[in-house]
Structure formats: structure tokens, C-alpha cells
Amino acid sequence: MDDYAGATHPPDGSPITSAGFADLIDGYDAFVLDQWGVLHEGNRLFDGVLPFLAELARRDKEVMILTNSSKSSVRNVRRLETRFGLDRSRYRALISSADLVHDWVAGTYPIEGLPAPGAVFVCADEGDEQLLDGTGAVVVEDVTHADAVLMLSVPVTDTADDHRHWMAAAVRTGLPLVCPSNDLHTVRPGGVFSGMAGVIGGYAALGGACHNLGKPSSHVFAACARQMESADPERVLMVGDQIASDVVGARAQGWGTALVRTGAGELASAAGAVRPDHLIDELRL
Known part of the structure; x- marks a missing residue:
């Protein structure tokens, strides 16, 4: 689209820069x-x-x-x-990507090659496991008894090493990991922290299949x-x-x-x- 008044015109391939959106609307x-x-x-x-x-x-x-x-x-x-x-x-x-995770678990959002799970192993912080309310899925503490891993949220200080205790067993069992976000960064009141990509990447590095339903x-x-x-x-x-x-x-x-x-x-x-x-x-x- 046309460049707009007040914009900086950079070399080809670079974004047009501006302080605000007034001229884009x-x-x-x-x-x-x-x-x-x-x-x-x-x-x-x-x-x-x-x-x-x-x-x-x-x-x-x-x-x-x-x-x-x-x-x-x-x-x-x-x-x-x-x-x-x-x-x-x-x-x-x-639109929240969490709704897609909920609906997949509930069996109302089909994903080709990824059947809805009857039992799930859940990683969730700050009560986020309530997302599963009404899905009918059973939450298990032993990952080898699950049909899938749901990584909903983790503390911002977590790394893949904090989850090694279950990851290897989940990969051996062939469990898919499904998540609403695989972001590199997460924004919190205290600043910008590493997102879940580092933790999820640890699962993928072990050979686990990861499915991000979010952006x-x-x-x-x-x-x-x-x-x-x-x-x-x-x-x-x-x-x-x-x-x-x-x-x-x-x-x-x-x-x-x-x-x-x-x-x-x-x-x-x-x-x-x-x-x-x-x-x-x-x-x-």
C-alpha cells in the first residue's frame, strides 16, 4: 500500500517506521x-x-x-x-488459542492425525488447569498413563531442565505435546521473559511431537x-x-x-x- 505522510522511507525490504497509527487507519x-x-x-x-x-x-x-x-x-x-x-x-x-486446546480435548475441534485424548498430563501455572473443566478428560499425574501432554503455562523461570523428569518418559510413550503458545518471549508486569518456546523446544529435542494451536x-x-x-x-x-x-x-x-x-x-x-x-x-x- 502507499507510504503515508510523516513516515520514514527506509531502503527496500525494511518496514515503514512511525510513532503511531494515525495515517494507517x-x-x-x-x-x-x-x-x-x-x-x-x-x-x-x-x-x-x-x-x-x-x-x-x-x-x-x-x-x-x-x-x-x-x-x-x-x-x-x-x-x-x-x-x-x-x-x-x-x-x-x-479469540484465545486456549479455546482451541479446550475444544480439541473435548472432541469438538478435530485435528487431523491428533485424536482427542481421554487422559492428559498437564503443565499449568496459576490455576490454568481450569481450562479443562467440562472437557471430560481425566488429568493424570503419571505421564505414562496419559494420551497427550498439555503444556498450558509454566513459571517464567522454568527451563527445559525443570521438566526433564517427565519429558523422557512422555517421548518414549509417544505422547504428542499440545500447547496454546510456543512464543519466544512472554510479557509480564516485571518485564519481558523467556516464553514457553525454550521448554517446548526441549521436548522436541528429545524427539517428541509438538503441536502449537496458537499463533x-x-x-x-x-x-x-x-x-x-x-x-x-x-x-x-x-x-x-x-x-x-x-x-x-x-x-x-x-x-x-x-x-x-x-x-x-x-x-x-x-x-x-x-x-x-x-x-x-x-x-x-
Whole structure:
């Protein structure tokens, strides 16, 4: 699409840089926003978020929130409203990758070659195992009695070595590992930490099969697209703070991409061969 007023015009292949989104809005019909690192950092919304969303509403733009999360969309919506004051009327829908994990376990979201499990071994932090409520799956403590491993969340200090005690047995049993996120980084109120990719990578290094239903997989992007009114992928802009999940996943859908420098964005913008279409300081006008 055309460059816009006030943008820095870099060499070919580099993203167009800007402080805010004011001059991009008319170029798109729908904005798909990552949550952590884009809207907030765990304790507060970033300053420009509410004015930005108000302007999108004024111009009749569609807004979706697409998050790699260990919590259901219902829990995420409730948290955005109660902790951050972000009313549900500000966006069309919130899609959480955790819902796909729940539905796969419950047998209502079929995945080719990956039958729904009757028994699961679960790694979950901060009560995230409640995602399995109502699925009918049995949670087991002995991984050799499971049909699959669910890695929903782990403490930010965990490494693959913290999980070696069950990983080798799970690989020998031939268990698939299914997760809602394989992000390189995770944004928390205290800063940016290593995401679950390091732990999950340890399972893959042992020969285990890993299935990420979150970004950048087509599973969660397709779930988002099914709930959107906007049909033209070239008129959709994904706004995220991680290249490997947000930018790569959106590119596969034919969407435009913008990386913000908040959250993990400053780390992402300094490395890697894949580049977003736009590099923006933060989510603001």
C-alpha cells in the first residue's frame, strides 16, 4: 500500500517506521490486535490504547483481539474489563488459542492425525488447569498413563531442565505435546521473559511431537477469520510485538503486519530475517 505522510522511507525490504497509527487507519478495514505487549503489560493499558480504539470505532473499523493464552476467551474478556477497564464494546471479539486446546480435548475441534485424548498430563501455572473443566478428560499425574501432554503455562523461570523428569518418559510413550503458545518471549508486569518456546523446544529435542494451536499456526488465525466481517485479507492489519508468532502468522493469511516496539517488540525488531510491513513505536494515534 502507499507510504503515508510523516513516515520514514527506509531502503527496500525494511518496514515503514512511525510513532503511531494515525495515517494507517484508512488503509485497512480491520485491525487484529495482540494483547500482552500491545494493549497492556500486565498491570495497565498503554496510554494510547483507548484513544486509538475510540478513533477506530469513529471510523467504523473492525477490531479483533487475538491472543496466545492459557486462559479461555471468557476469562480474558473478564480480565480486560475488570483489571484494565477495557469494555467489551470496544472490540468485536477476543479469540484465545486456549479455546482451541479446550475444544480439541473435548472432541469438538478435530485435528487431523491428533485424536482427542481421554487422559492428559498437564503443565499449568496459576490455576490454568481450569481450562479443562467440562472437557471430560481425566488429568493424570503419571505421564505414562496419559494420551497427550498439555503444556498450558509454566513459571517464567522454568527451563527445559525443570521438566526433564517427565519429558523422557512422555517421548518414549509417544505422547504428542499440545500447547496454546510456543512464543519466544512472554510479557509480564516485571518485564519481558523467556516464553514457553525454550521448554517446548526441549521436548522436541528429545524427539517428541509438538503441536502449537496458537499463533503463528493457521488454527488460531482461521478461528479469528471465521468471526470477522472483513473478507479482503489485504485490508486486514495484524498488530503484534513478536515476529515469530504475530508477523509470520499474519503473513501466511495475506494480512498486513505492524510490529510495535512495546512489550517484546524492541527485541523482535532488532533480529531476524522476517520483517513487518510497519514498525510503530506503540499502539496510539
